[in-house]
Amino acid sequence: MKRKTKFFTAFSILLISISTTQASTRSEVQYLVKKYNLSDAKIAIATQTTNNGDQLYAYAQNRLMTPASTNKVFTIVAALFTIPSNFRFTTSIMYPSNRVKDHTLYGDMYIKFTGDPALTGSQLATLIKKIKTEKDISKITGDVYLVGVFSGPYIPNGWSKEDSTFCFGAPASSFTLNRNCTVIKLVKNTNSLTTRIVELSNASNITIKNTAKYTSASSATTIEMNNDNVLYIGGYLSRAAEKMFKLAIKNPALKTLDTVNDFLNSDGIKHGNVIIAGSVPTGYTEQITTRSQTIGHFIDQALKHSNNLYAETILNTLGLKEKGIGSTKAGTEAVQSILYSKLGLDTSALTMYDGSGLSHLDKVTPEFMVNFLTKAYNSQIGKEFYNYLSASGISGTISYRMGGKLLGRVHAKTGTLSGVSTLSGYLLTAKNHRISFSIMLNDLKPSDRYNARRFQDKLVDVFYRNL
Incomplete structure (x- = not known):
C-alpha cells in the first residue's frame, strides 16, 4: 500500500511539474509575442523529446505553414538515405575512340553535363582544352552536342518573379556554369x-540593354x-553613384552552349555546330571527365x-535516381516516398513544390x-x-545567433x-x-523580420530553461 501511495505521490508531483512548466512556457511565449509586436503574425510552434517523441510545448502545431528554407531538411535527409557518400557530379567529353585519325x-x-552546380568556366575551359592537348584532336568533322x-522546368511553381531574377533564385539546370549567375554594376x-x-563576372554571351537614368529621388531600377539571355535594365539608378546586381541567368543551356563554342574556337579546334541534344548515342564512351x-x-x-x-540540384538528382526523371516534380515525389519508406512518416501534412523552400506554395x-x-x-x-x-x-x-549559454547547443535550419x-x-x-523544435511565423510585415528572429532566439532560450 505504501509503495502505491509513493508511486501516486511521485506521479502527481511529475504531472504538477509538467503542468507548471507548460504554463510557464505558455506565459513566456505570450509575453514575447507582445514584446516583439507579432500579434498580427501567424505563429505555429511544436516541440518534442528526441528520445521518445513525447510532445512538450505546442501552439497551433497542426497549422499549415510556409516553411521557407527549412524545407531543405526534407530534401537533404532523403539525399542522405539515397545518394552514396562518394557520389560526384561529372562533366564528360564522349566520342568513339576508333573514329580518331590524324588529329x-x-x-x-x-559533352554530357550531369548538373554539377559548382562547375566553373575555368574548369570547363580546361576540359575542352584537353581535347587538343591530351587527345590530340584539332578538328571535329561533325557537330558538338551538349x-x-x-528535364526542367527550372523555375518551380510558387517562386516569385523577384526571387528568380537574382542569383539566390538561379535555375538548377544540367548545364549550370558559374552558378548560373552574372554580376554587373x-x-x-x-x-x-x-x-x-x-x-x-560571368557576363559573356549576355546581351545587355541599358536605358536606366540617374535620379536623386527614390525610384526603382527595373531588371x-x-x-535569349538579353538583359534589360531600365528605370532609375536612385541616389547612389553605382549599384551592384547579382542576377540569375535565364537560359543556362544557351549560355553554356555559347561558352563551349567560344572555348572550342579559342583553342583552335575546328567543329560544326554546337547543339543541345536529348541523349548520348550508343558507342560513345567517356574520354575526358571532370568531377565535382x-x-x-x-x-x-x-x-x-x-x-x-x-x-x-540535389532534388533533381533524387528524381533522376529514384524516378528516372531529373525534374522538380519527380524529385519532390521521391522525397515523399523516401520519408515514408525510411522514416515511416505520413507525408499528408507536407506539400513540396521545390527542394529549397523558395516556393511560397510549400x-x-x-x-x-x-x-x-x-x-x-x-x-x-x-x-x-x-x-x-x-x-x-x-x-x-546561425553563427551570429544564440551564443552565450546556448553556444553550440542548437543545431538548426533557418528559413x-x-x-x-x-x-x-x-x-x-x-x-x-x-528536443526537436519548430518555430514558424507567416504573414509578417517587412518591418517584422528582425523582431521575428529575436522572438525565435528568445523562445529557444525559454525552451532551454523550461523543457
Whole structure:
C-alpha cells in the first residue's frame, strides 16, 4: 500500500511539474509575442523529446505553414538515405575512340553535363582544352552536342518573379556554369544623368540593354532577362553613384552552349555546330571527365549556408535516381516516398513544390516537422544530418545567433521569405534533454523580420530553461 501511495505521490508531483512548466512556457511565449509586436503574425510552434517523441510545448502545431528554407531538411535527409557518400557530379567529353585519325575526329562529339552546380568556366575551359592537348584532336568533322540529365522546368511553381531574377533564385539546370549567375554594376556617368554597365563576372554571351537614368529621388531600377539571355535594365539608378546586381541567368543551356563554342574556337579546334541534344548515342564512351567534390560538400552548403541552387540540384538528382526523371516534380515525389519508406512518416501534412523552400506554395505543419526531426535523429543517418546543420554561435546561418549559454547547443535550419521567418532543429536543454523544435511565423510585415528572429532566439532560450 505504501509503495502505491509513493508511486501516486511521485506521479502527481511529475504531472504538477509538467503542468507548471507548460504554463510557464505558455506565459513566456505570450509575453514575447507582445514584446516583439507579432500579434498580427501567424505563429505555429511544436516541440518534442528526441528520445521518445513525447510532445512538450505546442501552439497551433497542426497549422499549415510556409516553411521557407527549412524545407531543405526534407530534401537533404532523403539525399542522405539515397545518394552514396562518394557520389560526384561529372562533366564528360564522349566520342568513339576508333573514329580518331590524324588529329581529326570523324563524326560528332558529345559533352554530357550531369548538373554539377559548382562547375566553373575555368574548369570547363580546361576540359575542352584537353581535347587538343591530351587527345590530340584539332578538328571535329561533325557537330558538338551538349546533353543534360535534368528535364526542367527550372523555375518551380510558387517562386516569385523577384526571387528568380537574382542569383539566390538561379535555375538548377544540367548545364549550370558559374552558378548560373552574372554580376554587373550600374554606374552613373560623369556630368550626366545617363548610366553605364560595368561587367564584373560571368557576363559573356549576355546581351545587355541599358536605358536606366540617374535620379536623386527614390525610384526603382527595373531588371528583366529573356530566354535569349538579353538583359534589360531600365528605370532609375536612385541616389547612389553605382549599384551592384547579382542576377540569375535565364537560359543556362544557351549560355553554356555559347561558352563551349567560344572555348572550342579559342583553342583552335575546328567543329560544326554546337547543339543541345536529348541523349548520348550508343558507342560513345567517356574520354575526358571532370568531377565535382563529393555530395557531402553540396549537402553541407545547402544546410549551413542555405544554398538554393545546390538544394534544387540535389532534388533533381533524387528524381533522376529514384524516378528516372531529373525534374522538380519527380524529385519532390521521391522525397515523399523516401520519408515514408525510411522514416515511416505520413507525408499528408507536407506539400513540396521545390527542394529549397523558395516556393511560397510549400506547406508543412510544425507537428510534422518535429516528428520528422525526431525520426531523422534516431535513424541511421541521424548523426550525419545533425552535424550538417548550422550550430548556434558557431557555424552557418546561425553563427551570429544564440551564443552565450546556448553556444553550440542548437543545431538548426533557418528559413526566410517575404512574410516568412522559420527556425527548426534540435536543442540540448539546460537539463541535458535533447528536443526537436519548430518555430514558424507567416504573414509578417517587412518591418517584422528582425523582431521575428529575436522572438525565435528568445523562445529557444525559454525552451532551454523550461523543457
